[in-house]
Amino acid sequence: MAEPLLELRGVNKSFGVAHVLHDVDFAVYPGQVTALVGDNGAGKSTLVKIIAGIYGRDTGDYYFGGKQVEVHGPRDVAALGVEVVYQDLALCDNLDIVQNMFLGREEMKGVGLDEVSMESRARETLSSLSVRTVKSVRQSVASLSGGQRQTVAIAKAVLWNSKVVLLDEPTAALGVAQTRQVLDLVRRLADRGLGVVLISHNMGDVFEVADRITALYLGRVAADVPSKDVTHGQVVELITAGRSGHLGIAENPATATV
């Protein structure tokens, strides 16, 4: 298998007395969708925020492109080409699609903004991803459906030539058709060679698009496996019990640490 594009090794994270992540190793491969699964409170969003540079880590090393890197905040992470798409915080409602996609990275022409260039780049990016349901790139984001919002947030990551995109429950609030669109887009990103991380509680979605599955159980990695090597039932057991047959954590850490 190819080298991981992004890798974290030995991550521990506590919030006060709550030890939320225990010796977590996590890898993202180019051209692959890695599903990060786990029950509510397992530590998925915390891990993503550590990758995003929003939270610091108590221990653990961060590798990008095979080299260890220093990451001190979201800017360092963005500079590596890592983008995170959050369910709710991704976009500004009062701005249109173009303004959102170029927020903080606007193109200038003389003393003003180069609206023509930004508009055409936004349109090209959406069409390169075969997004056809957005009528106008000058539409305000407040007027978009949940699925369209996700689409724009993902297109923004593509526009900025990201190498790794992490999506924290992108389909949680979506209907069937919108989920379809977002999953297609997730697959297309990986097919372009990006490393994609999908957090989802929906096993159907996970098995449809993921190449690998990393299961967290009470803040520990219970398994990191190719999705073709496990069944839905096994993944559900890994999520709910931390083990399934030969896979998973040998002893229940909840009782082991008491």
Ligand SMILES: Nc1ncnc2c1ncn2[C@@H]1O[C@H](COP(=O)(O)OP(=O)(O)OP(=O)(O)O)[C@@H](O)[C@H]1O
């Ligand atoms: N800022 C914080 N301060 C204190 N505890 C936190 C903080 N953020 C998360 N936690 C705790 O860390 C644990 C993991 O939370 P996290 O949000 O990472 O879970 P998750 O796997 O994303 O769950 P969900 O599926 O519900 O989104 C939880 O017990 C949570 O209460």
Ligand SMILES: [Mg+2]
């Ligand atoms: Mg979460």
